[in-house]
Amino acid sequence: MLRVNDLKVYYKTPSGYIKAVDGVSFEVKKGEIFGIAGESGCGKSTLVNSLILRKPPMIHMGGEALLEGKDIMTLDEKEYRKIRYTKISIIPQYSLNALNPTKKIREIVWDLAKEHGYTDKEEIESKLRERLRMVSLSEQVANMYPIELSGGMKQRVVMVVSTLLDPKILIADEITSALDVTNQRIILELLYYFIKEEKIVDSIIFITHDIGLLDKIADRIMVMYAGKAVEIGPTEKIINKPTHPYTQLLLNSLPRLGINYEKERLQGIPGEPPALLKPPSGCRLHPRCPYATDICTMKEPEMIEIEKSHFVACHMYRG
Amino acid sequence: MIISRETLRIALGNTKFKVGLAIILIFILWAIIGPLLTPFDNMGYYPVKFGERIAPKPSLPSLKPGSIGEIFTPQGVVKVKHYLGTDSFGRDIYAQLVYGLKSSLVIGLIAGGLATLIGLLIGFVAGYKGGWTDEGLMMITNIMLVIPTMALLIIIAAYLPYRGVGIESLIIGLTAWPWTARAVRAQTLSLKRRGFVELAKISGMRESKILLKEILPNMMSYVFMVFILQFGGSILAAVGLDFIGLGPTRGMSLGIMLQQAVLWNAINLGYWWWAIPPGLVIAILITGLYLINTGLDEIFNPRLRRE
Amino acid sequence: MKNGSMLRVENLTKVFNTGFIKGFEIRAVDDVSFTINKGEIVSLIGESGSGKTTIGKLILHLLTPTSGRILFKNRDISKLKGADLKAYYQDVQGVFQDPFSSVNPLHRVDHVFDIIFENLLKDVDEKEKNVLVEDALRNVKLNPKNILGKYPHQLSGGQLQRVLLARALILRPQLLIADEIVSMLDASVRIGVLNLLGEFRDKYGMSVLFITHDLSLGYYISDKAIIMYRGRIVEMGDIKKVFHNPLHPYTQMLLQSVPDLNVKWEFKKRIEPEKEEKGIYAISGCRYVFRCPRKVEICQKDRPELLEVEKNHWVACHMYKR
Numbered sequence: 001m002l003r004v005n006d007l008k009v010y011y012k013t014p015s016g017y018i019k020a021v022d023g024v025s026f027e028v029k030k031g032e033i034f035g036i037a038g039e040s041g042c043g044k045s046t047l048v049n050s051l052i053l054r055k056p057p058m059i060h061m062g063g064e065a066l067l068e069g070k071d072i073m074t075l076d077e078k079e080y081r082k083i084r085y086t087k088i089s090i091i092p093q094y095s096l097n098a099l100n101p102t103k104k105i106r107e108i109v110w111d112l113a114k115e116h117g118y119t120d121k122e123e124i125e126s127k128l129r130e131r132l133r134m135v136s137l138s139e140q141v142a143n144m145y146p147i148e149l150s151g152g153m154k155q156r157v158v159m160v161v162s163t164l165l166d167p168k169i170l171i172a173d174e175i176t177s178a179l180d181v182t183n184q185r186i187i188l189e190l191l192y193y194f195i196k197e198e199k200i201v202d203s204i205i206f207i208t209h210d211i212g213l214l215d216k217i218a219d220r221i222m223v224m225y226a227g228k229a230v231e232i233g234p235t236e237k238i239i240n241k242p243t244h245p246y247t248q249l250l251l252n253s254l255p256r257l258g259i260n261y262e263k264e265r266l267q268g269i270p271g272e273p274p275a276l277l278k279p280p281s282g283c284r285l286h287p288r289c290p291y292a293t294d295i296c297t298m299k300e301p302e303m304i305e306i307e308k309s310h311f312v313a314c315h316m317y318r319g
Numbered sequence: 320m321i322i323s324r325e326t327l328r329i330a331l332g333n334t335k336f337k338v339g340l341a342i343i344l345i346f347i348l349w350a351i352i353g354p355l356l357t358p359f360d361n362m363g364y365y366p367v368k369f370g371e372r373i374a375p376k377p378s379l380p381s382l383k384p385g386s387i388g389e390i391f392t393p394q395g396v397v398k399v400k401h402y403l404g405t406d407s408f409g410r411d412i413y414a415q416l417v418y419g420l421k422s423s424l425v426i427g428l429i430a431g432g433l434a435t436l437i438g439l440l441i442g443f444v445a446g447y448k449g450g451w452t453d454e455g456l457m458m459i460t461n462i463m464l465v466i467p468t469m470a471l472l473i474i475i476a477a478y479l480p481y482r483g484v485g486i487e488s489l490i491i492g493l494t495a496w497p498w499t500a501r502a503v504r505a506q507t508l509s510l511k512r513r514g515f516v517e518l519a520k521i522s523g524m525r526e527s528k529i530l531l532k533e534i535l536p537n538m539m540s541y542v543f544m545v546f547i548l549q550f551g552g553s554i555l556a557a558v559g560l561d562f563i564g565l566g567p568t569r570g571m572s573l574g575i576m577l578q579q580a581v582l583w584n585a586i587n588l589g590y591w592w593w594a595i596p597p598g599l600v601i602a603i604l605i606t607g608l609y610l611i612n613t614g615l616d617e618i619f620n621p622r623l624r625r626e
Numbered sequence: 627m628k629n630g631s632m633l634r635v636e637n638l639t640k641v642f643n644t645g646f647i648k649g650f651e652i653r654a655v656d657d658v659s660f661t662i663n664k665g666e667i668v669s670l671i672g673e674s675g676s677g678k679t680t681i682g683k684l685i686l687h688l689l690t691p692t693s694g695r696i697l698f699k700n701r702d703i704s705k706l707k708g709a710d711l712k713a714y715y716q717d718v719q720g721v722f723q724d725p726f727s728s729v730n731p732l733h734r735v736d737h738v739f740d741i742i743f744e745n746l747l748k749d750v751d752e753k754e755k756n757v758l759v760e761d762a763l764r765n766v767k768l769n770p771k772n773i774l775g776k777y778p779h780q781l782s783g784g785q786l787q788r789v790l791l792a793r794a795l796i797l798r799p800q801l802l803i804a805d806e807i808v809s810m811l812d813a814s815v816r817i818g819v820l821n822l823l824g825e826f827r828d829k830y831g832m833s834v835l836f837i838t839h840d841l842s843l844g845y846y847i848s849d850k851a852i853i854m855y856r857g858r859i860v861e862m863g864d865i866k867k868v869f870h871n872p873l874h875p876y877t878q879m880l881l882q883s884v885p886d887l888n889v890k891w892e893f894k895k896r897i898e899p900e901k902e903e904k905g906i907y908a909i910s911g912c913r914y915v916f917r918c919p920r921k922v923e924i925c926q927k928d929r930p931e932l933l934e935v936e937k938n939h940w941v942a943c944h945m946y947k948r
Contacts, residue, residue: 039814151674181884184885185882185883188893189893196893209812212886216885216890239887255817257841257842257881258845259842261824266817268815268817272785513727514723517683522738522745522746523715523741523742523745523746524741536732
């Protein structure tokens with residue numbers, strides 16, 4: 001469906017390049033929810049935003065992203081506008097403010113459809129009504145202004161708008177981080193329903209800092225650290241048998257119901273994520289990694305397949 | 320403390336700010352030194368001594384820029400160079416221009432300063448105190464805002480028999496503050512809700528100290544920009560008043576020069592050196608202020624910084 | 627329960643009015659009572675709009691209650707002023723959600739310590755002060771050399787939040803109000819900050835009101851839990867009892883929504899999405915009635931009171947009325 005090869009996306013600053021995404025490769029298959037997890041500043045958001053809209057200071061430094069065999073990194077803005085919303089669509093991180101406050105939902109949707117060459121207003125509006133029902137909103141919502149909706153309702157409306165033109169790939173960038181747990185669960189259920197049952201979209205890329213969410217919804221997970229992918233594999237493997245030290249540390253620092261300070265002391269990861277202006281040499285985790293050896297400080301580990309469709313970039317698993 | 324070295328570094332790296340600042344500094348310097356270097360007075364006359372008395376005498380009328388004028392004095396004929404020529408009455412244009420620039424800058428400083436100060440005070444108190452104080456102050460501000468300022472200025476100016484630069488500044492300053500007050504109030508409201516105010520409170524800091532040490536310093540960059548805007552606005556307002564003949568009754572300003580040039584058909588008579596220089600100086604001055612302002616915007620707002 | 631009760635909140639209510647004319651009431655905190663004992667970590671758990679942050683601010687004397695009382699060591703704090711208020715702030719301190727907005731961007735981070743010494747610890751001389759600050763920073767696992775003299779934007783969120791924790795702890799407060807203090811931090815540094823709270827409690831017997839929306843964090847660090855919904859307590863008690871035997875339908879739904887690694891989700895039973903809640907603060911019954919799957923007629927009319935259904939476990943729901 002989507003193949004990303006050795007993608008490099010940097011930010012240009014007066015003090016040099018910030019290597020936000022530095023040689024990341026992965027593949028998103030048809031019918032799957034592909035999760036990307038990582039802490040703030042690991043490049044996950046830059047990665048997906050570069051697929052949709054590159055503007056300065058964001059620069060594409062190398063690599064390709066093939067959507068149905070076509071490299072979307074080289075499209076110009078005009079060509080791109082054609083495939084946005086129809087082939088690839090994003091629900092951005094701050095999507096709660098993304099809706100034009102002066103227009104009714106119905107008008108927002110029609111403007112969008114018109115731009116992509118739709119002419120039958122009735123068809124679009126009936127589709128909108130149907131989709132609103134799908135996300136448990138009343139048809140009346142179409143006639144409301146964004147300001148009249150609560151956070152959770154707005155998020156569902158944004159979902160409907162982003163998927164109305166049936167994009168192949170839907171990117172969801174931290175869409176639940178501003179929501180309460182109950183609304184978060186509702187949104188996850190809806191995403192699941194959209195792809196697995198209604199098959200409105202072919203694939204979903206779900207980006208989050210909360211790996212626990214991916215455990216619930218993703219088919220496969222990519223863990224990123226400091227602009228690099230460190231581990232890619234099926235959700236079950238990543239969560240229950242993590243191989244990369246970073247994935248292990250991250251999962252161990254996650255509190256779970258049933259673990260109490262009195263009984264069991266969890267440990268965080270020592271240190272802080274590195275600045276990407278001057279990332280550490282070799283493996284970028286080495287200053288924080290308990291297993292680091294000399295080679296880790298010198299040589300960058302390559303991504304290797306340690307078992308079927310489970311990849312890890314760590315020197316511990318060489319040969 | 321308020322303007323850190325970091326800010327200064329960014330400021331001096333910003334081309335718009337540098338160019339704007341250079342223009343304004345050159346004009347200020349010119350307005351200070353210019354009058355000292357011309358033998359003419361502020362109206363463009365040549366002061367001639369008759370014993371104890373000093374009488375202003377005109378030169379030859381309608382001279383082109385760079386011509387040599389002749390002034391007849393009891394001591395004999397004095398020859399003087401007119402850099403920008405003379406007007407229909409033989410008055411030196413260059414002298415009018417530098418004195419006019421000086422008074423325009425003074426008006427900008429006093430009126431702009433006054434408007435900023437009043438706006439800051441009212442906006443700050445309204446925003447910080449809230450409640451009925453806020454409601455009351457904002458009511459006054461909104462009333463002031465809907466009264467057309469120019470009309471008010473005309474009425475006030477017309478009722479004053481004697482008007483100097485000071486009075487004009489006062490009138491402009493006292494009418495230009497309302498939007499500043501509103502903007503400052505909004506800023507204060509948002510700053511007041513910031514976490515560091517609460518942190519100062521639970522650190523046992525007194526309210527007056529919180530105002531002075533935590534909130535006010537955060538507004539200085541904003542106030543500075545407001546002042547620059549008010550400065551330019553006041554100069555333009557003064558030019559407007561002068562142009563319709565309600566400027567200072569004695570003295571010279573850029574607006575009065577323009578008014579007289581138009582009044583005595585300078586353009587029709589082809590005396591471009593009378594009409595163009597004051598207009599040009601106003602335009603460059605306002606451009607300079609505009610550049611400073613957009614430059615400052617980029618300096619204080621990291622998101623606008625283009626690197 | 628009575629011995630060592632540090633903070634007692636009695637029938638606390640805070641009403642906000644929106645707009646001067648034709649405004650409506652928001653009963654952010656509505657008739658809330660609870661106690662915090664010495665050395666206890668209590669989680670105040672709720673979603674946005676539950677009133678949890680308002681309670682924290684009321685206890686920190688940053689807001690004035692509409693009615694009800696807050697008693698710290700049996701003394702009503704609402705009338706505190708001047709020297710008394712300063713003394714109160716030596717005992718009760720707070721750390722807030724966003725570390726970056728909690729510091730003045732114009733001052734170096736040292737400023738947060740300076741203002742404490744200027745106002746609350748006037749007797750401490752300069753030399754002693756430096757020792758105290760450096761110790762406090764080391765206590766929160768920071769190297770003073772890397773922190774002091776820096777501007778806030780030169781630190782990471784995790785470092786800055788530790789600085790603010792160090793600031794509060796320098797006073798050795800008896801009660802710390804920790805309002806969502808880790809919600810903006812990365813997962814890898816979050817647990818370290820929580821452990822600090824636990825360590826300080828163990829060392830100095832400090833009590834903590836840990837305000838959070840994250841149930842697993844609450845479970846990890848606390849002894850007691852208070853679950854709030856729309857300004858009212860729906861369930862509270864011993865942390866294990868509340869989490870392992872949730873009684874209120876709201877608590878049950880919250881726990882179902884936690885993306886916990888131990889449980890698998892089934893995407894079949896749909897959770898009821900939020901609905902229009904017009905007039906939620908005006909109804910006489912239970913506020914959860916709009917979303918409750920088990921509501922009956924009485925829920926509309928009568929507001930359920932908190933009942934102790936088992937030892938140290940209270941719930942406000944008509945289902946448990948005897």
